[in-house]
Amino acid sequence: MESANYNPILENLHRMHRQFAVLIDEVNGGILRVRGLEERIAQLNKNLEAALKAVLNQRIAMDQKQAQLEENEKSIDRRRSQLDEAKNDREFTSIQNQIAASEAANAVLSDEILEGLDYLDTLKQKAELVREEIRNSETVLEDIQAKSKETREKAEEKIREMKVEFHAVERKLNGEHSMLYHRLFKEKKFDSLAPIRQRYCTGCNTVLPVDLIASVAESTHAFECRQCGRMLYLPMGHSMD
Numbered sequence: 263m264e265s266a267n268y269n270p271i272l273e274n275l276h277r278m279h280r281q282f283a284v285l286i287d288e289v290n291g292g293i294l295r296v297r298g299l300e301e302r303i304a305q306l307n308k309n310l311e312a313a314l315k316a317v318l319n320q321r322i323a324m325d326q327k328q329a330q331l332e333e334n335e336k337s338i339d340r341r342r343s344q345l346d347e348a349k350n351d352r353e354f355t356s357i358q359n360q361i362a363a364s365e366a367a368n369a370v371l372s373d374e375i376l377e378g379l380d381y382l383d384t385l386k387q388k389a390e391l392v393r394e395e396i397r398n399s400e401t402v403l404e405d406i407q408a409k410s411k412e413t414r415e416k417a418e419e420k421i422r423e424m425k426v427e428f429h430a431v432e433r434k435l436n437g438e439h440s441m442l443y444h445r446l447f448k449e450k451k452f453d454s455l456a457p458i459r460q461r462y463c464t465g466c467n468t469v470l471p472v473d474l475i476a477s478v479a480e481s482t483h484a485f486e487c488r489q490c491g492r493m494l495y496l497p498m499g500h501s502m503d
Contacts, residue, residue, distance in 0.1 A: 266436065266481060267480075267481050268434075268435060268439045268481045268484075268495070269478070269479070269481065269495045269496045269497070269498075270498065271431060271434045271435060272435075272439075272443070272455060272493065272495035273457065273495055273497050273498060274431055275428075275431055275432065275443070275455065276455040276457065276495070278424060278427070278428050278431065279452040279453075279454070279455060280452070281424065282421065282424065282428070282452050283452040283453075285417040285418075285420055285421050285424075286417075286421070286452075288413055288414065288416075288417040289414050289417045289418060289421075291410075292406070292409075292410025292411075292413055292414050293410070293414070295406055295410060296403065296406055296407055296410055299399060299402065299403045299406060300403065302399060303396060303399050303400060303403065306392060306395055306396045306399060307396065309392050310389060310392045310393055310396060313385065313388050313389035313392050314389055316385050316389075317382065317385045317386055317389055320378065320381060320382045320385055321382060323378065324375060324378045324379060324382060327371060327374060327375050327378065328375060330371060331368060331371050331372060331375065334364055334367065334368045334371065335368065337364060338361055338364050338365060338368070341357050341360055341361050341364070342361060344357050345357055345358070432444075437484075438483060438484045439481070439484040441484075442484040442485075442486060442493055443455075443484070443493055446486060446491065446492065446493050449491075450491070450492065453492070454492060454493055455492055455493050455495065456487060456490065456492035456493070456494055456495075457494075457495055457496070457497040458470060458475060458478065458494055458495070458496050458497075459497075461475065463487040463489065463490065463492070463494060465487055465489075465490040465492040466487060466489045466490035466492075468487060468488075468489040468490070470487075470494070474494075475496070478494050478495060478496055479496050
């Protein structure tokens, strides 16, 4: 039967677990923020590509309409010159009707061109807004990368320093306490320990039997909570009240 009191050791390990978890979040958090912003910039570049394509397509459409308008005006001029060559009133009236119809069509086409040019300006503005957002995002990314690199390097250095003490504390566990601890740590990593508060497992608030708490207090055996699967220990100053 093990007579050593492993509760202070487990409490110390739990404290170090929480410290490791915070440091790892600092390492991974910066990486995730950078990755998220990189993905955002990649999406913005796709949006810009689509916006520029829309500008190009609208410009082509406007050029085609403008060319059509100019061709129609030339056609109207040709028909006007034909008025003097009309052989009779009927032919003269027919040419006049053709000119009137062409002028009406050109008026509609001119309105479409004006509206299309306004829309082209809108598309250009949208593309420029996306381009500006890309520039701003890239500036933010550079800033985050610099700060994240500094934070990550400090956190990684602290982790390396703590690992020496951490493994030394782990080696203080013996027998079934060591076996249970390492098994649960392999499964749950830094969420593998839970202190007992009054009569509750703090990992899941399950009420624990009094005899189990007594065994944990005396380190008679190693116990894990049947509900949440965390290894139980009594923190310093524990009270059943």
